[in-house]
Amino acid sequence: MADLMNVSYDTLIPNNVGLSSDRKVLKALEKWHPGYLDWWQGQGPDGFQESLVYLRTAVSVDPKGWAKFDYVKMPQYRWGVLLAPQVEGRTIPCGEHLGEPAWQEVPGEYRSMLRRLVVIQGDTEPASVEQQRFLGATAPSLYDLRNLFQVNVEEARHLWAMVYILQKYFGKDGREESAELLQRQSGSTEKPRMLGAFNEATPDWLSFFMFTYFTDRDGKMQLEALAQSGFDPLSRTCRFMLTEEAHHMFVGETGVGRTIQRTCEAMNEAGISDPYDIDKIRALGVIDLPTIQKKLNLHYTLSLDLFGAEVSTNAANAFNSGIKGRYQEVKIDDDHRLKDATYPVSEYVDGEILLRDVPALTAINMRLRDDYTKDAAGGVKRWNALFRKYNIEFELILPHEGFHRQIGVFAGAPIAPDGTIISDQAWQKQSEQWLPTKADGDFIQSLMKPEWESGRYAGWIAPPRVGIDNKPGDFEYVQLHMA
Numbered sequence: 001m002a003d004l005m006n007v008s009y010d011t012l013i014p015n016n017v018g019l020s021s022d023r024k025v026l027k028a029l030e031k032w033h034p035g036y037l038d039w040w041q042g043q044g045p046d047g048f049q050e051s052l053v054y055l056r057t058a059v060s061v062d063p064k065g066w067a068k069f070d071y072v073k074m075p076q077y078r079w080g081v082l083l084a085p086q087v088e089g090r091t092i093p094c095g096e097h098l099g100e101p102a103w104q105e106v107p108g109e110y111r112s113m114l115r116r117l118v119v120i121q122g123d124t125e126p127a128s129v130e131q132q133r134f135l136g137a138t139a140p141s142l143y144d145l146r147n148l149f150q151v152n153v154e155e156a157r158h159l160w161a162m163v164y165i166l167q168k169y170f171g172k173d174g175r176e177e178s179a180e181l182l183q184r185q186s187g188s189t190e191k192p193r194m195l196g197a198f199n200e201a202t203p204d205w206l207s208f209f210m211f212t213y214f215t216d217r218d219g220k221m222q223l224e225a226l227a228q229s230g231f232d233p234l235s236r237t238c239r240f241m242l243t244e245e246a247h248h249m250f251v252g253e254t255g256v257g258r259t260i261q262r263t264c265e266a267m268n269e270a271g272i273s274d275p276y277d278i279d280k281i282r283a284l285g286v287i288d289l290p291t292i293q294k295k296l297n298l299h300y301t302l303s304l305d306l307f308g309a310e311v312s313t314n315a316a317n318a319f320n321s322g323i324k325g326r327y328q329e330v331k332i333d334d335d336h337r338l339k340d341a342t343y344p345v346s347e348y349v350d351g352e353i354l355l356r357d358v359p360a361l362t363a364i365n366m367r368l369r370d371d372y373t374k375d376a377a378g379g380v381k382r383w384n385a386l387f388r389k390y391n392i393e394f395e396l397i398l399p400h401e402g403f404h405r406q407i408g409v410f411a412g413a414p415i416a417p418d419g420t421i422i423s424d425q426a427w428q429k430q431s432e433q434w435l436p437t438k439a440d441g442d443f444i445q446s447l448m449k450p451e452w453e454s455g456r457y458a459g460w461i462a463p464p465r466v467g468i469d470n471k472p473g474d475f476e477y478v479q480l481h482m483a
């Protein structure tokens with residue numbers, strides 16, 4: 001397998017899947033390529049297409065040292081098809097085909113389910129690029145600008161990853177779906193992206209950091225579930241995508257952390273200890289902590305909605321057929337079939353929240369969402385450590401699962417962030433304290449002034465502790481060459 005670790009650049013499309021001898025698929029991808037480039041120019045980062053950006057490009061799929069860093073103009077980025085190496089003797093890890101050899105071709109009976117899952121995953125990738133396209137103009141530093149573009153080119157590569165699966169394994173349908181992935185558009189009324197959170201705006205950099213922390217983490221969990229797929233090519237492609245995804249969540253966690261740090265520093269310097277002294281804190285040119293909590297509430301709850309209904313027969317079917325596993329399926333100590341197992345799921349009945357045990361097979365979404373919440377709590381804990389460091393009494397919390405939901409059992413339920421059920425009227429009235437208001441958005445927007453000088457940072461965010469690729473603090477991560 002060693003030869004498949006390295007990426008071949010002998011075709012227009014870098015790959016480790018032997019594209020140069022797979023003429024039919026290479027042709028299909030080459031045909032799709034110009035439309036993709038049009039999409040990137042039209043819907044990708046606004047401006048900056050002539051700038052030289054210090055980006056990493058995959059040269060191998062070996063987890064150690066797979067990336068090479070260099071200056072590149074984004075339209076010339078080498079988007080490629082990269083699969084994690086095949087694991088010899090891999091078997092289907094769950095469901096009724098447990099223990100059978102993993103499929104190397106699409107199993108006919110599950111074709112449409114598989115295609116749908118690949119299309120949904122594929123749709124989220126370009127969507128996030130579209131959502132973030134105007135952020136470059138207000139980047140708080142060249143370091144952050146570079147990180148934004150790294151996330152963008154990699155999300156665009158994830159689109160390639162899914163399009164490869166569609167074109168190699170799904171024939172004509174796959175080619176049609178690939179074309180449509182370039183036609184839907186985030187926020188469009190006629191042809192929106194498929195999932196709600198991917199049609200929301202990303203209006204400012206705090207939203208971007210919250211999005212990469214919370215919504216990219218949903219992406220991580222979905223990829224983890226697909227990495228367990230009995231359909232081996234999908235598993236392999238998702239395994240490599242996960243190595244890229246880790247950087248996106250790093251950008252989110254450190255971005256929020258640096259925002260908090262700067263606010264705390266400014267409060268300390270000004271001798272303000274009450275985090276609710278909002279006007280005074282905002283006058284310092286930093287984002288007050290209650291507003292950061294509101295942003296967290298918004299992005300976390302939109303991301304919870306992405307997991308779908310808590311109890312779902314579609315999810316049960318996907319698991320049972322071995323198309324999608326649970327988070328770290330192979331490490332779970334049970335029968336991997338869930339014949340008699342149950343799983344607790346919340347219900348909202350007659351204005352009461354109840355916990356009910358349901359067949360675990362039907363609660364696959366819920367379990368993945370619970371794993372997500374545990375995963376997301378880690379960074380929140382690290383953010384909270386910052387308040388102690390600066391002696392500020394404040395704590396960020398993940399709101400109750402019933403708060404501000406649009407999908408599942410709690411859709412539309414008037415539940416406060418702490419889980420208290422209140423009246424619809426009270427909820428409407430208090431929602432201004434829980435979710436960002438127009439005024440909050442306007443204030444944040446007023447801070448969004450670009451900082452283009454190497455090594456300098458906008459006043460609302462602290463510099464990072466270390467540079468990308470160990471570069472020094474004043475490294476020029478982007479050479480602008482603005483038109």
Ligand SMILES: [Fe+2]
Nearest residue numbers: 125155158219
């Ligand atoms: Fe992605």
Ligand SMILES: [Fe+2]
Nearest residue numbers: 216219245248
């Ligand atoms: Fe991502």
